[in-house]
Amino acid sequence: MATSRVRLLAALAAAGSLAAAAVAQNAQAPESLLPPGFGEPVAPPPAQAPSNQTVQPLPQAPLDLPAPEASPSPTPTPTPPSAAELAKYEMPLFARRSLSIVGPIGQPEGGVAPNAFGDADGGYLQGLMRRLSAPLPSRWLSIALRRALMSRIDTPAGLNGADFAAERAWLLLRMGESVAARSVIESVDTMNATPKYEQVAMQAMLANGDPGGLCTLAEAPQDRARGWVLARAMCASLGNEEGAGRALIDAARRQRVASGIDLALARKVVGAGLGSRQAVTIEWDPVVQLTTWRFGLATATGVAVPTELYETVGPQVTGWRALAPAIPIADRAAAAETAAAMGVLSSAALVDLYAALDAGEDTPAALGAIASDLRSAYVGADIATRLGALRQLWDGVETPQARYARYILTARAAARIRPVDGREEANRIVASMLSAGLDRTAQRWRGQVDEGSDAWAMLELSDPDARTRLGYGAVGKYAGSGNATLKRQLFFAGLAGLGRLSPQEVESGAESLDVPIGVQNSWTRALDRAVRDRQPATVLLLSGIGMQADSWRAIPPAALYRIVAALRAVGLDGEARMIAVEALTRV
Structure with missing residues (x-):
């Protein structure tokens, strides 16, 4: 070295050393994995909610692969299979994982408690995850939410465990957390796969540039979407079935399963297998839109994606790029800095x-x-x-x-x-x-910085041993470089949320600084209910809902107060302090 x-x-x-901190399109539900150009449509695609982060489709026919409905909730432990069914599996009974608790990390690894969602309804949690726009403006809230989504956690009532894992992975992908999303997907045994799980699993593996990760699902006997037809061909080649991958790719081409660069990239993966005897050149000139399929297969085969195509996708792909080891390190540097600000690195x-x-x-x-x-x-x-x-x-x-x-x-x-x-x-x-x-x-x-400076205010908010309350006069001392009025409001909101001001000073400060912390709406009521029921993971989800903005400047100080107070109330003191400090740092 x-x-x-x-x-x-x-x-x-x-x-x-600091513990490692740490997407897909921002839509209401998982979208089709494969890009436009895969044959002719059978039906028009489902309408999606408008979003400036959603990857827009090419002006070509998309695949008819609508998002599947959630599977029925199973019993906490899968019903023991028959002897005939057992013959299909290599995994012994004792090694199989229950769907009643799913996730790759436990509390010792930084996760939350298994009951962190409490008795919250599964449909309600699923709705929160789907509506949450990501990436979030806060690095520290993103880090905390990632840990909660990755945790080994109880499956809520009304949800299938595999579907619940898929919802969590789908949100992680939209946050730019491709590696975390794959870990959540891999915490479910493939014998328990549901349609939704399969769809998000393909997204996760492609976001990681890992087509080989599809192979445990590619050979399922039921009818499959067109993406899995190509996955089966790629996996045959990667599994050293000499000549099989090429034959399957040729069959897919004749059946018009795929065309253009999408088929060429699949052929490129097949060409990496045993006995393929083919070299494939990738031409990007006709391509005007980057998709998950194109990103994943290009990354896996060492094909550089043109810089201008990254401008056609949402910011979540920046996290995928930063985490992709197959991309040359010099090409990842700019993405890595942005990903660090997002909380991914x-x-x-x-x-x-x-x-x-x-x-x-x-x-x-x-x-x-x-x-x-x-x-x-x-x-x-x-x-x-x-x-x-x-x-x-x-x-x-x-x-x-x-x-x-x-x-x-x-x-x-x-x-x-x-x-x-x-x-x-x-x-x-x-x-x-x-x-x-x-x-x-x-x-x-x-004691070494000027009173009223940014450093002084950040030290007040971040003090892990603070036991005394400040007077409201401390807020008045804060000059706040730059946007002084907004910074003073955020400083007040942070101190109030952390319990550093008395109730009387909180009330008078809210009035004098015009921070309406007492306003009630459906979001504040939901947050209060999650705090009352001691549901830290639900509080994190709702905190993300309260940060649906492009930057910190657009987050109301009253929302910061609610978020910091709620996190502190459910035992997430460190996260509450860091989010309060981050507000001053980034406005």
Whole structure:
């Protein structure tokens, strides 16, 4: 390994590591996996709710693959199969997983309790998941929601366990969490697959660039949608059935199952198998729309997707790109920074990416410069060099999201700066540390920053050991750089939600700052009910519903108050504090 990468990773090890933080189209229900151009339609596609994140179809005939209805709710444990049915399965009875509790992670791995949805109705939860527009503007709410969706959790009443897993995976895909979505899908035994599960499973595997992941479902005997016809051909080739994949692809072409680049990409996968004896050239010139099928198969076969096609899809695909190991690391760097701001990548993962670029021999000059600055920020010869490198990284981007991503990238380098050395950059140093959740490290700056500054306000909100209430005068002291009025409102909302103000001061502050925290509507009533019933996972879903906005500037301070207070009430104190701080950092 190159010396530069060793030095950078050694610095990271000394600083500690952050737990890894961490879509598909934003529609009401899973859509057809395959792109337009797969034969002629039998019926027009189902109408979808309008959304600026939905991948728009090509002006060609789409597949007639409507979203399936939910399967009937099964008994908590599948009925024991007959001897004849047992012969079809290789998995012994003791190894089969129940549908009554589904998910890849438990509480020790960062998940929520199995009963985190309480006795909430399955249809109600399914409706919340389908209506939630993703990605969310909050990195920290996205991280918390991802952990809840991945948790080993009880299947709610009224839902089939496989369908419940599919709904969770579908939301994770829309959040950009392709790896998490696949993990949820793989926590269900394929013998329990339902139509909805199969449809989302194909989405998840394609989002990961993993057509081989389809093979456990591709050989099911029942009639299949056209995507599975091609999957069967690809899996025959990947399974080293010499010549079988090519024969199935030829049959699919004659039956007009697929055409154009969609068929060519499937042939490309088949060409990777044993005895295919064919080379396929992919031509992107006629293509004007990227789809999950095209992204997944191109990624799997090492075919670069033109940059302009990424502009035809929603932001969730940015998360897929950042997590796809088959895409060259230099091509993933920009997507990785955006994905970190979304909550898909952790600070440590982002630093690892640039450390690898720093060690590479053919790294583009612009990326090499960023990697070099990052190395200097960690292990510069003196404090002036390290601070200069931090400023260069922070000032080298223009958009608010890009700046927040750079805070995440430099979090542990910022943590190595002493308050006595970095007072001039206190606001950005504290913001950087807290973007990665380094709350206790950031508290070293307490008493070392100017009262009323952004750093002071963020330290007040993030203090994990705060036990005393502040007076309303503290809110008045906050100057708030930039949009001062909105920041003061958000600071008040955060303090009130965290219980740092007395009820009387909350009431007077809400009136003087025009933050209507007492307004009641269907969302606030649902949130209050989930808090009263002690349902942290439901609270997270409803918090996401309350953040249906393109940016933090569009989120009302009263909504922030409700979200922070609800999270704190169900035991998610750390998440509540980080979301309150994030509000000040990103407006």
